[in-house]
Amino acid sequence: MTEPIEFDHPDVVLCPGGPLLLRGDHVVEDADGTPHRTTRPVSAVCRCGKSADQPWCDGTHKVLPDKLRP
Amino acid sequence: MRIPKARGELSEALAAVLHDGATTALPADVDATDETDRQLSLWTLYELSYRGFDDVDDELEWQPELLTLRRTLERRFEAELREAFAPPEPAEPFADALFALIEGFDGASVASFVQRDATAEQTLELLRYRTIYHLKEADPTAWVVPRLTTGPKAALMELQYDEYGCGDPNRLHSHLFVRGLEATGLRSEYGAYIDDVPVEVLAQNNAMSLFGLHRRLRGAALGHLAAFEATSSLPSRRMAQGLERLGLPAEMIAYYEEHVEADAVHEQLAVRTICGALVSDEPAQAGEVAFGALACLGLEDRFARRMLADWSAET
Numbered sequence: 542m543t544e545p546i547e548f549d550h551p552d553v554v555l556c557p558g559g560p561l562l563l564r565g566d567h568v569v570e571d572a573d574g575t576p577h578r579t580t581r582p583v584s585a586v587c588r589c590g591k592s593a594d595q596p597w598c599d600g601t602h603k604v605l606p607d608k609l610r611p
Numbered sequence: 612m613r614i615p616k617a618r619g620e621l622s623e624a625l626a627a628v629l630h631d632g633a634t635t636a637l638p639a640d641v642d643a644t645d646e647t648d649r650q651l652s653l654w655t656l657y658e659l660s661y662r663g664f665d666d667v668d669d670e671l672e673w674q675p676e677l678l679t680l681r682r683t684l685e686r687r688f689e690a691e692l693r694e695a696f697a698p699p700e701p702a703e704p705f706a707d708a709l710f711a712l713i714e715g716f717d718g719a720s721v722a723s724f725v726q727r728d729a730t731a732e733q734t735l736e737l738l739r740y741r742t743i744y745h746l747k748e749a750d751p752t753a754w755v756v757p758r759l760t761t762g763p764k765a766a767l768m769e770l771q772y773d774e775y776g777c778g779d780p781n782r783l784h785s786h787l788f789v790r791g792l793e794a795t796g797l798r799s800e801y802g803a804y805i806d807d808v809p810v811e812v813l814a815q816n817n818a819m820s821l822f823g824l825h826r827r828l829r830g831a832a833l834g835h836l837a838a839f840e841a842t843s844s845l846p847s848r849r850m851a852q853g854l855e856r857l858g859l860p861a862e863m864i865a866y867y868e869e870h871v872e873a874d875a876v877h878e879q880l881a882v883r884t885i886c887g888a889l890v891s892d893e894p895a896q897a898g899e900v901a902f903g904a905l906a907c908l909g910l911e912d913r914f915a916r917r918m919l920a921d922w923s924a925e926t
Binding site: 544548550554556557559560562581582583584585593594597598599600601603604 | 707714760761762765769772773777844845848871872873874875876878879880883892
């Protein structure tokens with residue numbers, strides 16, 4: 542197997558049906574205008590709007606019907 | 612940690628060998644003993660490669676007769692796992708199919724019971740059993756790193772770095788559990804409760820070590836990781852709510868709350884970037900990933916059924 546020399550390593554990844562992954566150190570402002578600084582190498586930002594841990598994903602999208610998943 | 616208390620003739624013979632290094636006492640036929648005895652013996656042999664025992668010579672980690680016994684026990688255990696958790700044909704796209712396989716598994720949940728119904732005593736029993744893995748959280752997967760090609764290797768380290776607190780010992784996940792145990796009044800030394808745990812816990816821990824220690828099983832190790840992470844956020848929220856309901860300490864609640872948020876990230880990384888990159892580089896590993904995922908879910912389901920049956924018998 543030949544490995545590539547350049548790999549894709551995007552800063553922002555939209556997960557189908559799930560959160561937005563954010564690589565690196567950022568400040569995310571939630572819907573109420575409150576800023577939240579990232580605390581880990583990769584953070585998951587809620588896209589379904591149902592997380593109880595805004596602005597971060599808490600896995601709630603998985604219990605939503607398909608049409609309500611992002 | 613000292614050698615665990617024997618639970619049958621095999622673990623008794625093994626303890627004797629570990630004490631004095633004379634391997635003649637090992638029984639030739641391990642099939643004659645029961646599952647608890649076999650799983651405890653395998654767990655003890657694996658521990659020689661993690662933290663060892665205060666009362667065992669470190670040299671014995673690579674003692675040929677002990678490795679032979681480990682291999683005999685591993686072969687039988689792996690055959691049992693493959694029979695119980697045969698994966699479906701790999702489907703496309705890989706990440707969606709793996710998420711669907713995990714989400715479609717309808718297993719019993721101790722977290723739901725803790726959230727609503729468990730007594731404090733039952734919850735403390737569960738926390739004692741969880742110490743066997745949580746005090747070495749992420750360690751079995753660390754064995755896999757050097758066996759991977761560039762893409763999955765970097766992806767796995769991105770996740771493991773967070774598990775290990777990004778270099779800050781205070782944030783190491785296993786250390787967050789130590790803080791929780793101390794605040795709860797439970798013992799936090801590595802392996803403190805090994806003599807109390809049921810066979811289902813030994814099997815869960817042995818599966819992770821089996822997958823982690825064999826390069827051949829790297830796909831199963833990463834599939835196990837993916838299933839573990841993808842079934843963690845929502846149950847961790849339920850655990851945190853149950854601990855709060857019972858008035859258990861903030862430090863233990865914080866351990867589970869950390870896993871709500873961390874594992875919502877980790878499940879995406881494990882399924883999409885880690886297993887996805889592995890299968891992209893090594894397509895033949897797709898079935899092994901699914902096998903590892905099903906083994907993770909199936910062994911947790913078996914543990915949960917055991918606990919729920921024990922607890923319902925108490926009421």
